[in-house]
Amino acid sequence: MAVLGILIVLPFLTLVYASFITAAPFSGNETAWTWQNYTGIWNEQMLEAVTNTLIVSFGGTTMAMGIGGLLAWLAARTDVPGKALVHLAGLMPLFLSLIVAALAWSLLGSGRSGYLNIILASLGFSFRIDMQTVAGIAFVHGLYYVPFPFLYIYSALTLIHPDMEEAAGIHGANLARTLGRITFPLVRPAVAGSGLLLLVLMAEEFPVPQILGGPRGIETLSIHIFNLMRQVPAATGHASAVCIVLTALVGALVVVQRRMLAGRDYRTVTGKGLQARVLPLGIWRWPAFCFVLLYIFVAMGLPLLALLQGAFRSTLFIPDIASLVDPSQFSTKHMRAILTDATVYKSLANSLIAAGATALVGGLLYFVLSYVVHRTDLPGRKTLEFLANLPLALPALVMGLGILWIWANIPLPVYGTLAVLVIAYMGRFTPQGFRAISASIVQIHDDLEQAAMVAGATRFRAVKRIVWPLMRSGVAAAFIVLFVLGMRELTASLFLFTTDTRVLSIVIYEQYENGGWSAVASLSLVYTLILIALTVAGRRWMRANV
Amino acid sequence: MGIQVRQLRKSFGGTVAVNGIDLDINDGEMLVLLGPSGCGKTTSMRCIAGLEAPDSGHITINGRTVFDGQSGTNVPVNKRHVGMVFQSYAIWPHLTVFENVSFPLDMEGVAPAEITRRVGEVLELVGLAGMDHRGASYLSGGQMQRVALARSLVMRPDVLLFDEPLSNLDARLRDHLRVQLRELQTQLKITSVYVTHDQREALALADQIVVMQAGRVLQKGDPIELYNHPATNTVAEFLGYTNVFEVDVVSGDAAGSEVSFKANGRRLQAGPAPGGNANSLCVCVRPDHVSLRALAAGDDAPVGNAIAGEVILASFLGSHMQYRVRTGEREIWEVLSADVAAGTRLGSRVALSIEPRHLQVLAKDA
Numbered sequence: 001m002a003v004l005g006i007l008i009v010l011p012f013l014t015l016v017y018a019s020f021i022t023a024a025p026f027s028g029n030e031t032a033w034t035w036q037n038y039t040g041i042w043n044e045q046m047l048e049a050v051t052n053t054l055i056v057s058f059g060g061t062t063m064a065m066g067i068g069g070l071l072a073w074l075a076a077r078t079d080v081p082g083k084a085l086v087h088l089a090g091l092m093p094l095f096l097s098l099i100v101a102a103l104a105w106s107l108l109g110s111g112r113s114g115y116l117n118i119i120l121a122s123l124g125f126s127f128r129i130d131m132q133t134v135a136g137i138a139f140v141h142g143l144y145y146v147p148f149p150f151l152y153i154y155s156a157l158t159l160i161h162p163d164m165e166e167a168a169g170i171h172g173a174n175l176a177r178t179l180g181r182i183t184f185p186l187v188r189p190a191v192a193g194s195g196l197l198l199l200v201l202m203a204e205e206f207p208v209p210q211i212l213g214g215p216r217g218i219e220t221l222s223i224h225i226f227n228l229m230r231q232v233p234a235a236t237g238h239a240s241a242v243c244i245v246l247t248a249l250v251g252a253l254v255v256v257q258r259r260m261l262a263g264r265d266y267r268t269v270t271g272k273g274l275q276a277r278v279l280p281l282g283i284w285r286w287p288a289f290c291f292v293l294l295y296i297f298v299a300m301g302l303p304l305l306a307l308l309q310g311a312f313r314s315t316l317f318i319p320d321i322a323s324l325v326d327p328s329q330f331s332t333k334h335m336r337a338i339l340t341d342a343t344v345y346k347s348l349a350n351s352l353i354a355a356g357a358t359a360l361v362g363g364l365l366y367f368v369l370s371y372v373v374h375r376t377d378l379p380g381r382k383t384l385e386f387l388a389n390l391p392l393a394l395p396a397l398v399m400g401l402g403i404l405w406i407w408a409n410i411p412l413p414v415y416g417t418l419a420v421l422v423i424a425y426m427g428r429f430t431p432q433g434f435r436a437i438s439a440s441i442v443q444i445h446d447d448l449e450q451a452a453m454v455a456g457a458t459r460f461r462a463v464k465r466i467v468w469p470l471m472r473s474g475v476a477a478a479f480i481v482l483f484v485l486g487m488r489e490l491t492a493s494l495f496l497f498t499t500d501t502r503v504l505s506i507v508i509y510e511q512y513e514n515g516g517w518s519a520v521a522s523l524s525l526v527y528t529l530i531l532i533a534l535t536v537a538g539r540r541w542m543r544a545n546v
Numbered sequence: 547m548g549i550q551v552r553q554l555r556k557s558f559g560g561t562v563a564v565n566g567i568d569l570d571i572n573d574g575e576m577l578v579l580l581g582p583s584g585c586g587k588t589t590s591m592r593c594i595a596g597l598e599a600p601d602s603g604h605i606t607i608n609g610r611t612v613f614d615g616q617s618g619t620n621v622p623v624n625k626r627h628v629g630m631v632f633q634s635y636a637i638w639p640h641l642t643v644f645e646n647v648s649f650p651l652d653m654e655g656v657a658p659a660e661i662t663r664r665v666g667e668v669l670e671l672v673g674l675a676g677m678d679h680r681g682a683s684y685l686s687g688g689q690m691q692r693v694a695l696a697r698s699l700v701m702r703p704d705v706l707l708f709d710e711p712l713s714n715l716d717a718r719l720r721d722h723l724r725v726q727l728r729e730l731q732t733q734l735k736i737t738s739v740y741v742t743h744d745q746r747e748a749l750a751l752a753d754q755i756v757v758m759q760a761g762r763v764l765q766k767g768d769p770i771e772l773y774n775h776p777a778t779n780t781v782a783e784f785l786g787y788t789n790v791f792e793v794d795v796v797s798g799d800a801a802g803s804e805v806s807f808k809a810n811g812r813r814l815q816a817g818p819a820p821g822g823n824a825n826s827l828c829v830c831v832r833p834d835h836v837s838l839r840a841l842a843a844g845d846d847a848p849v850g851n852a853i854a855g856e857v858i859l860a861s862f863l864g865s866h867m868q869y870r871v872r873t874g875e876r877e878i879w880e881v882l883s884a885d886v887a888a889g890t891r892l893g894s895r896v897a898l899s900i901e902p903r904h905l906q907v908l909a910k911d912a
Binding site: 445447448450451452453454455456457458459461462465466469470 | 626635
């Protein structure tokens with residue numbers, strides 16, 4: 001409880017405090033209480049940021065739900081060719097860190113020098129793609145948040161007992177009516193749940209709007225906070241107040257999500273491997289397959305090609321389509337520069353250490369947490385569960401800022417070390433870690449543990465001999481999820497890194513800010529390869545736990 | 547010695563699960579807690595095991611107080627030295643049969659050679675000899691049940707608890723294991739508590755039966771006594787008295803009485819009415835105590851303690867025929883007849899006759 005307090009509640013309270021005072025908290029400057037921060041933030045910029053936030057969230061959610069839902073249905077219930085490929089398509093975007101995705105799309109579709117626009121111009125089209133817009137941000141969101149609805153809806157669809165649909169058929173419903181009256185209502189909670197989750201995640205998203213919208217001055221709420229903090233002097237009071245507004249917005253969405261899911265338990269069966277009925281698509285089989293290929297190409301193929309272009313070109317200037325494939329334009333000098341750069345290795349090591357420590361320490365913490373919540377009747381375990389889910393409503397930027405103010409001013413040698421990053425990651429990933437581990441804890445029947453205690457084992461020995469061994473693969477899955485999340489994390493790190501503790505994502509971001517596009521592309525490629533390697537290594541366990 | 551439970555109470559957030567029950571289990575006997583789901587039987591047993599902490603009361607196992615609400619004594623589950631067979635078997639899937647069964651001895655710190663010997667012995671006893679190194683997740687339901695039993699027997703517990711252990715098995719296996727359990731229990735003489743909602747299981751296994759409802763004990767006694775003389779209509783219904791009708795006693799003495807059905811005024815000779823001032827009475831009749839014969843056409847008033855009716859269901863059970871006979875307004879009788887060749891079929895007109903002593907007049911539970 002105390003640990004969660006420090007990890008989660010304290011940063012938030014610090015921020016609430018900061019939003020009511022005139023100077024930065026704990027900075028030693030004289031401060032006074034004020035409402036000014038809340039009244040002062042409502043300028044035109046702020047209103048635009050709110051509008052933009054809503055547009056990118058709703059637009060992106062609609063698109064991701066459409067693609068994810070369709071992929072999930074194709075994979076779970078139809079005879080689409082290449083099922084494995086459909087699965088891969090649904091999960092693939094996890095390989096690509098959003099910062100990399102945003103950078104790649106920036107290469108593809110920003111102004112005249114965007115690769116896609118060069119191709120369009122060479123082909124004689126007057127139409128141009130512009131990613132550096134609100135629509136562009138929503139598009140990238142929509143493309144890369146597909147795994148969430150895919151996983152939720154896929155597992156909901158596979159959990160529907162085929163007998164239920166067959167019963168509808170026997171009682172006279174045709175396919176359309178079975179889908180409409182039985183299948184869809186049964187997966188509605190998964191649809192609603194993942195939809196709201198997407199809204200929440202997109203509303204607080206940082207790298208995508210920053211990289212695509214930043215150059216044009218397009219602000220969402222998180223960008224607005226970041227820019228307020230970057231002003232000289234930093235507008236800490238205003239930034240905190242906007243943080244609270246963003247938290248309120250996100251919090252409201254989370255509450256709605258929980259309401260919609262509470263009391264509607266549609267789990268129909270568990271445990272049995274059910275072979276769901278497969279729907280023949282007929283003439284739609286191949287169009288469906290093409291849709292899957294198209295998605296893979298747009299979401300993965302194009303960005304990777306763009307990164308390859310960016311990384312292995314000798315110059316950034318591209319006059320026409322011919323030079324995109326001209327071998328004399330290519331060179332490995334940027335890649336060599338990156339691979340021989342000590343800062344890159346240092347940051348890679350930092351990333352691995354921070355993510356590894358988060359996975360190990362965090363994993364253990366979440367295990368204890370899940371055990372207490374699900375297996376004991378200690379008072380306050382409901383509160384614990386609530387706290388563990390709280391970070392869902394706390395934007396990463398907000399947590400980063402809160403943690404900065406606390407640890408920068410506490411006389412403990414934490415700030416400026418990797419430990420502060422680990423603290424931030426552990427707090428931020430509590431909901432994911434807690435859920436992943438809880439999922440495997442609740443699968444182990446109470447009786448198994450109680451039988452050990454009846455047989456003379458203390459609780460500790462029962463956990464050690466029975467519960468822990470049975471959960472090993474579940475815990476391993478959670479470790480890997482946490483590790484990958486830690487490797488991908490950028491937003492919370494932004495306020496917390498120092499020269500010595502830069503992680504890989506931060507180095508990429510810095511290169512981007514400096515305009516070093518060749519380095520950005522090379523680094524992104526390396527980063528993506530590492531993430532793919534990690535995800536593939538952990539794929540066996542990933543499926544049910546993201 | 548044995549087990550004594552006094553004034554046991556347990557509630558879960560406002561709902562009372564066990565409402566002050568007393569139980570006495572003699573050394574080496576098997577007590578069956580019988581009742582519908584939610585009657586508190588499982589909770590009572592879990593309190594004895596130490597898996598639930600009662601709100602108040604007193605539990606003694608073999609002379610040792612394991613729970614006392616007043617002094618705050620509460621011996622933890624792993625120190626009570628009880629064995630328990632779970633409804634879900636709770637066989638640890640990541641361990642082998644041997645590892646599952648040896649676990650309690652391992653916890654006690656028994657020497658390895660002794661462990662091997664005792665596990666071998668007990669596996670032999672339950673008919674699993676030679677399966678030591680089979681992975682537990684590859685076992686069938688019946689085998690898991692035996693492993694669970696072996697795991698509880700191997701520790702030579704002070705008391706052996708069974709939580710509906712046969713309910714997840716198919717009918718044939720259930721009959722088979724029930725006989726085996728009775729055999730083992732009478733042979734080993736382990737003090738046992740067995741929870742079930744199946745009256746046949748209860749009657750077959752018990753030395754003593756306690757019928758529970760809504761957290762209270764309705765009646766206790768040995769199986770034959772209980773089966774022949776249920777105290778109230780609820781107990782009777784639970785023990786398979788399928789014909790229960792509300793009646794008024796018209797007249798009667800210690801030898802017998804005459805009752806009148808509340809629903810339609812039918813008069814029948816019945817057994818003696820209970821003493822005391824029960825507000826409401828029922829006659830309860832077992833289906834095998836009703837005899838059935840074909841009735842000639844036009845004969846609507848059979849002589850003696852008999853009723854005319856029409857067969858509305860006939861179902862062949864092998865050794866018996868089961869009939870359902872409509873005899874009037876809101877009056878349907880269940881009949882179990884050993885005469886399977888009688889030729890009585892759906893729609894037949896029949897006379898049901900019952901000896902007065904088999905029409906038990908019992909107090910009706912509120």
